[in-house]
Amino acid sequence: MKKVLITGGTGLLGANLLLDFQNKFSLSSIQLEGRVNFPVEKQASLNLCNKEKTKQFVKELKPDAIVHTAALVNIDYCESHRDEAFKVNAEATANIAEAAEEAGAKMIFVSTDSVFNGKTGNYREEGSTNPANVYAESKLEGEKLALEKNSNCVVARTSIYGWNAQAKQSLSEWMYNGLKEGKEIKFFEDVFFSPILVNNFGRAIAEIIENEFTGVLNVAGSQRISKLEFGRTLADVFGFGKEKIVASSILDSELAAKRPLDASLNVEKAKKILETELLDAKAGLEEKKLLLEKGFVEKLRRGVDL
Numbered sequence: 174m175k176k177v178l179i180t181g182g183t184g185l186l187g188a189n190l191l192l193d194f195q196n197k198f199s200l201s202s203i204q205l206e207g208r209v210n211f212p213v214e215k216q217a218s219l220n221l222c223n224k225e226k227t228k229q230f231v232k233e234l235k236p237d238a239i240v241h242t243a244a245l246v247n248i249d250y251c252e253s254h255r256d257e258a259f260k261v262n263a264e265a266t267a268n269i270a271e272a273a274e275e276a277g278a279k280m281i282f283v284s285t286d287s288v289f290n291g292k293t294g295n296y297r298e299e300g301s302t303n304p305a306n307v308y309a310e311s312k313l314e315g316e317k318l319a320l321e322k323n324s325n326c327v328v329a330r331t332s333i334y335g336w337n338a339q340a341k342q343s344l345s346e347w348m349y350n351g352l353k354e355g356k357e358i359k360f361f362e363d364v365f366f367s368p369i370l371v372n373n374f375g376r377a378i379a380e381i382i383e384n385e386f387t388g389v390l391n392v393a394g395s396q397r398i399s400k401l402e403f404g405r406t407l408a409d410v411f412g413f414g415k416e417k418i419v420a421s422s423i424l425d426s427e428l429a430a431k432r433p434l435d436a437s438l439n440v441e442k443a444k445k446i447l448e449t450e451l452l453d454a455k456a457g458l459e460e461k462k463l464l465l466e467k468g469f470v471e472k473l474r475r476g477v478d479l
Contacts, residue, residue: 174197174198174199175198175199175237175238175382175383176198176199176200176201176214176234176235176236176237176238177194177198177199177200177201177236177237177238177239177240177382178200178201178202178203178231178234178236178238178239178240178278179191179194179200179201179202179203179239179240179242180202180203180204180221180239180240180241180242180243180269181203181204181205181241181242181243181244182202182203182204182209182211182213182216182477183204183205183206183207183208183209183338183339183477183479184204184242184243184244184338184339185333185335185337185338185339185343185371186242186283186333186335186371186374186375187202187204187240187242187243188209188211188337188338188339188473188476188477189335189336189338189371189372189375189473190240190242190375190378191209191211191213191476192211192469192472192473192476193372193375193376193379194375194379195211195212197379198238198379198382199214200212200213200214201213201214201215201216201234201236202215202216202217203216203217203218203219203221203227203230203243204216204217204218204219204243205218205219205220205221205243206218206479207477207478207479208477208478209476209477209478210475210476210477210478211476214234215234217230220265221243221261221265221268221269222260222261222264222265222268223268224268224271227265227268227269227272228268228271228272228275230272231269231272231273231275231276231278232272232275232276234276235276235278236273236276236278237278237279237382238278238279238280238281238382239269239272239273239278239279239280239281240281240283240378240382241266241269241270241280241281241282241283241319242283243261243265244261244262244283244312245257245258245261245262245308245311246308247308248287248306248308248428248430248432249428249429249430251306251307251308251311251430252306252307252308252429252430253429254307255307255311258307258308258310258311259310259311259314261311262308262311262312262314262315263311263312263314263315263318266282266315266318266319267315267318267319267322269319270282270318270319270321270322270323270326271322271323273323273325273326274322274323274324274325278325279325279326279327279382280319280323280325280326280327281326281327281329281378281381281382282315282316282319282326282327282328282329283329283331284312284313284315284316284328284329284330284331285308285309285312285330285331285332286330286331286332286366286367286391286393286433286436286437286438287304287305287306287308287309287312287432287433287436288302288304288309288312288313288316288330289302289303289304289433289436290303290304290305290433291305291432291433291434291435291436292433292434292435293435294365294397294435294436294437295397295435295437295438295439296391296436296437296438296439297391297439297441297442298330298388298389298390298391298442299389305430305431305432305433306430306431306432307430308430309433316328316389320388320389324387325387326387326388327381327386327387327388327389327390328388328389328390329374329377329378329381329390329391329392330389330390330391330392330393330438331369331374331391331392331393331438332366332367332368332369332393332394332436332438333368333369333370333371333374334368334369334370334371334457334461335370335371335372335461336371336461336464336465336469336470336473337473338473338474338476338477339477339479345368345403345407345458345461348360348403348404348407349407349411351417352404352407352408352411352413352414352417352418353411353413355414355417356417357417357419358404358417358418358419359419359420359421360399360400360401360403360404360405360418360419360420360421361399361400361401361421361422361423361426362399362400362401362420362421362422363399363422363423363424363434364399364400364423364432364434364435365397365398365399365400365434365435365436365437366397366398366400366403366435366436366437367391367393367394367395367396367397367398367436367437367438367440368393368394368398368403368454368457369392369393369394369451369452369457370394370452370457370458370460370461372460372464373394373449373450373451373452373457373460374392376449377392377443377447377449377451378392380447380448380449381447384446386446390442390443390446391438391439391440391442391443392440392443392447392451393437393438393440393443393451394440394451394452394453394454394457395440395444395451395452395453396453396454397435397437398453398454401418401420402454403454404418405418406454406455406458407458409455410455410458410459410461410462411458411462
């Protein structure tokens with residue numbers, strides 16, 4: 174059984190991977206603070222910007238693969254905290270990539286669809302990057318450093334949603350809770366993306382850990398969809414009324430950072446490389462609902478202490 178280290182173990186993606194990967198890999202976790210309660214070989218509360226401590230942890234663990242999910246993801250916060258964004262999303266990524274290289278471990282860096290400016294959509298891996306905000310700039314720099322410093326590296330560009338182990342809400346949870354409570358919610362009709370359920374993404378990552386692929390890969394949902402239609406689909410799947418869903422334009426919003434209008438990703442390359450089916454929005458949301466019904470969310474949230 175391969176040894177896999179997950180960074181950002183208490184985050185949306187990291188915690189889901191730690192739970193989903195239980196019977197697939199021998200797992201360890203690094204998180205900035207707190208602890209995970211999932212069965213792990215080793216864990217540490219560690220700031221990945223500390224190169225010496227990061228390298229020492231990885232050297233002692235000797236993992237076969239590292240999935241680097243830890244990031245500063247608040248887009249508007251990053252816009253006004255450029256230095257911090259680059260420190261976390263680029264410098265720390267370089268530290269992990271170097272540590273992985275020295276340990277002989279495969280590195281999987283989870284990046285973002287936001288590295289593209291959103292003017293055309295349906296972006297392929299080789300498309301020209303042109304970040305629209307500081308967050309995306311810092312993630313793109315992280316991509317470059319990861320590929321430069323690790324010879325067995327995969328950059329997985331994505332746009333995930335799912336159940337969060339923490340109290341803070343991801344996009345789909347904000348939509349879910351608002352509609353459940355009968356609140357009026359505005360959904361952007363002019364913003365498009367290719368969302369993928371975090372657990373579907375995890376199945377793809379498990380394959381990537383095992384296969385020989387290296388380089389950049391779009392690992393996203395198979396459907397280009399607007400935020401508005403995604404919200405309507407969520408309402409249909411969970412049986413919520415849609416009368417409180419209000420179409421709006423991002424051009425009328427007061428967001429601090431600019432967002433790409435169409436960051437949809439072309440996943441044809443991933444479909445050829447992976448056996449994992451990349452789900453469309455409806456199928457992904459149906460799996461999200463099933464996870465709630467099966468008690469997955471309670472297990473997830475018991476798995477993290479902050």
